Amino acid sequence: MKYHRVDSQLFVENRKRLMEKLKPKSVVVVHANDILPTNGDGTLPFKQNSNLFYLSGIDQEETILLLAPDFPDEKMREVLFLRETNENIAIWEGHKLTKKEGLEISGIKNIKWNQAFHQVLGSVLAESENIYLATNEHIRSVNQVQGANDRFIKWCQEHYPLHNYDRLAPVVYGLRMIKSSEEIRLMEHACHITEKGFRRVLEATTPGVWEYEVEAEYAHEFLVNRSAGFAYSPIIAGGSNACVLHYLDNNQQLKDGDLLLMDVGAEYANYNADMTRTIPVNGRFSKRQRQVYDAVLRVKTVATEMLKPGITIPEYHQAVGEVMEEELVELGLIDRTDIKNQSAESPAYKKYFMHGTSHHLGVDVHDVGSVYRPLEVGMVLTVEPGIYIREEGIGIRLEDNILITENGHKNLMRNIPIHAEEIEDLMNK
Known part of the structure; x- marks a missing residue:
């Protein structure tokens, strides 16, 4: 991988916290994601299973993690299975992790090649009662492809039908919601790389430039700073394209007098x-x-101040909606009659601000966890209000990443220019 190796203590602590929450005599099994095919003999770039990375730090395909904290033999309480390499694999695919490297990255002492997995699993399950298995339970997921963890669930239940089965997701998701100091450091570094990309784009943007050229400026800056690239498909939307919330074409020329909305982020x-x-x-x-820009910025400022321990995301979204409502009245986009006649299910402000204000952020961009769990110290969320006026071809969204602290919050993007005057000054210097 491009990034500098992460301190293995992060993953040691993550496993420790997970194992403390398991039932007695339990086993956890998590598989790496598959390398997905495209067409012919092509494949998509590999993206590791978030839970496996969170618990091991291993960024390689065909990896399996087994945890059995109550197993009588201490050496078998943490076992990491890696893909065994050979000369042919080395020639065609390159270096694969050695057992020594697996230990250095994960902090797991017992490293085996993955062909030993079923034998070890059988030995461990003979002394166990509960099996925690990994599923994708993100509330916005659409599972259309069966992955390695899905296949293993079916296999395991067929071969070990009398064990008790539990869902790993609620346990590990609850842990992932609270970021450690090392995780926050990594996220701040991703924000710093994103800042570099944005400052580069401020210098490169001018009428006549194409949206994809702006995308390329970000890509260059991200890659030269050891990022794997974009954290998600970038939105580079000029003019009325900014009113399409998930605009991804990025193929239009930027025009004099238009705005450019950019929803991007680096991964690290x-x-x-x-x-x-x-x-x-x-x-x-x-x-x-x-006028519209300042209105969005005011909403964002107030919304950020609301992010404190104790509030839930549904409560927070409702409160932000009320702030946005007043700004839209001042802009002449809705009036008091619209507000009087609105329903709880379809508030008037939704015509110009259709999406939520915040989501959790971490190993996944839309990170896991319950939206009904009150905010706690250590959570990281986005704040991203927007106003989209299709009839005027104006779409404006502003977004920062916010860490919840004991005293309120910390903006991880505090150094990225956001005030209109500063942006104009930087673009015209």
């Missing part, structure tokens, strides 16, 4: 940044653009 060591900025293509906001 599998941890993610998620930034949105909106800038004037010609370096100067028009009067109307500035």
Whole structure:
């Protein structure tokens, strides 16, 4: 991988916290993601299973993690299975992890080749009662492809039908919601790389540039700073394209007088940044653009102040909606009659602000965890209000990444320019 090796103590502590929450005489099994095919003999770039990375730090295919904290033989309480390499694999695919490297990365002392997995599993399960298995339980997931963990669930239940089965997701998701100091350091570094990309784009953006050229500027800056690239498919949306919430074409030319909305973030060591900025293509906001921009920024400022321990995301979204409502009235987009006649299911502000304000952020961009769990110290969330006026071709969203602290919050993107005057100054220096 491109990133500097992460301290193995992060993964040692993650496993320790997980094992403390398991039932007695339990086993945890997590498989790596598959390398997915495209067409012919092509494949997509490998992306590790988030839970496996969180618990081991291993970023390689065909990896299996087995945890059995109560097993009588201490050596078998943590076992990592790696793909055994050979000369042919080395020639065609390159280096694969050695057992020594697996230990250095994960902190797991018992490393075996993955062909030993079934034999070891049988020995461990003979002394166990509960099996925790990994499923993708993200509330926004659409599982259309059967992965290694899905296949193993079916196999395991067929071969060991009398054990008790438990879901790993609720346990590990609850842990992943709270970030350690090392995780926060990695996320701040991803934000720093994102800042470098944004500052580069401020210098490169001018009328006539194409959206994909802006995308390329980010890609260059991310890669030269040891990022694997974009944390998610980038949105580079000029003019009315910014009113398409998940615009991904990035193939239009930027025009004088238009705005450019950019929802991008760098990945670093599998941890993610998620930034949105909106800038004037010609370096100067028009009067109307500035009115809307300042309204979004005010909502973002108030919304950020609301992010404190104790509030739930549904409560928070409702409160932010009320703030946005007032800004839209001032902009002349809705009026008091619209508000009076609105329903709880379809508030008036939703015509111009259709999405939520925040989501958890971490190893996944839309990170896991219950939205009904009150915010706690150590959680990291986005704050991303927006106003989209299709009839005027104006779409503005502003987004930072916020760490919940004992005293309120810390902005991990505090050094990325966001105020209109600073953006104009940087674009015209």
